[in-house]
Amino acid sequence: MEKLPKLTIPVIVGVILLIILVAKSSVTISSGHAGVLYQTFGNGVVTDEPPLGEGFHIIAPWNKVFVYEVRQQELSEKMQVLSSNGLEIKLDASAWYQPVPKDVAKLHQEKGEDYLQRVIQPAIRSAARSVVGRYTPEQLYSTKRDAIQEEIFEETKKILDKQYVQLNEILVRDVTLPPTIKDAIERKLRQEQESLEYEFRLEKATKEAQKVRIEAQGKADANAILSASLTDKILQDKGIDATLELAKSQNAKVVVVGSGDSGLPLILGNN
Template sequence: MEKLPKIAFPIIIGAIVLIVLLTKSAVTIGSGQAGVLFKTFGEGVVIDEPALGEGFHIVAPWNKVFIYEVRQQEMLEKMNVLSSNGLDIKLEASIWFQPNFVDLGKLHQEKSEMYVERVLLPAIRSAARSVVGRYTPEQLYSSKRDAIQQEIFEETKKIVEPQYIQLNEVLVRDVTLPSTIKDAIERKLKQEQESLEYEFRLVTASKEAEKVIIEAEGKAESNRILSASLTDKILQDKGIDATMKLAESPNSKVIVIGSGDSGLPIILGNQ
């Protein structure tokens, strides 16, 4: 067996070292992710350069890359808060968020990968307590849910945006009141609905009565006008017209001229 040349050993050792260095230096960042570079022998976290995007990267083996999810994420949070009159309310909300890609280095430097626990959660809880505390249980249960949702979103956004977190939406999924309060509110709402229905029926009946009165008054006025316009002369002319039509009828009859009331003819027989 032939011995390897002396120069082969350094080459093999060099190749092994190179492979190790490449393995340590190669960083693959997946879809929807970004990397923050930390320079061990430099300035530390790189904040004045864009974060590393998706794909394959080569970095110095003594440096580190911290990978963040930069797509929109959802967090479901259940909270106990107090209404304006001190009642315990259970609130369930979905929070849609993502780290600000442009300031990812600053986020890592100041908040670390635990930014959700350190910033976002305290902010959403504080905003929810503040907003819900302005409303009564009746408002929370019925008409004000959309307003509450928007106010929680706006207050949370004011807190987290300066801290490099992009808040996209806050959705209030459920508001749970104490069962006794919920039952009382439902009874009250039912009574209000029944009262509104009764008032509607009264208004409808009143309008129908007004309609009947107007129609009756119209008919009475029409009859009054007609009676006032029917003079003796008009009645006599109409009687003569009717007599002429009957006289032209083929049926046998006897007509006595000028012997009826007001001088109208009398027609005898219609055989």
């Protein structure tokens, strides 16, 4: 076997070192991410320049890049908090959040890569305890879910806006009460519903009775007005008109003039 030329081994070693150097000097940032540059022989985390954006970058081999996802992310939290009267409430909520891209270097420098556990979770839990503690279990169960969701969002956002994290939404998926409290609330709600239904039927019946009384009074008033306006002369005139009309019919009849109690004609034998 022939010996390798004297320059072959140094060339091979040089190529290997060059590959390692290139590998150490390059970084690729994926979509939806940003890179925080750390200068080993400089001032550490670079905060006075924008973070490294998506794509391929060349850096000094002795420096480091910490990659952060800056897209919207979701955190699911199951918490146990106390209501205004001291009862334990289980809250199931989600938070939509993302690091502020331009401040990701400060986030890395001050909070670190585990900022989720250091900042976001404590903020949400603190806000949830504060907000839920203002309401009774009945309010939480029936009418205040949207309100507590909005209030938890506002209180959490105030905290995170100072921590280089953008909070987009808080969603309260479920509020679980102790079974005995839940059953008592449901019974009360059913009773209230039945009471409202009874009041509705009673009001409807009262209005129907009032309508009948008004109609009856109207008829009585009409009859009274009609009776007051009818005189003997008017009745006689109406009787004569009716007799004349009947006399025109083809049916056989006998008309006795002036034989009625009021002097009106009598018609006999009408077939």
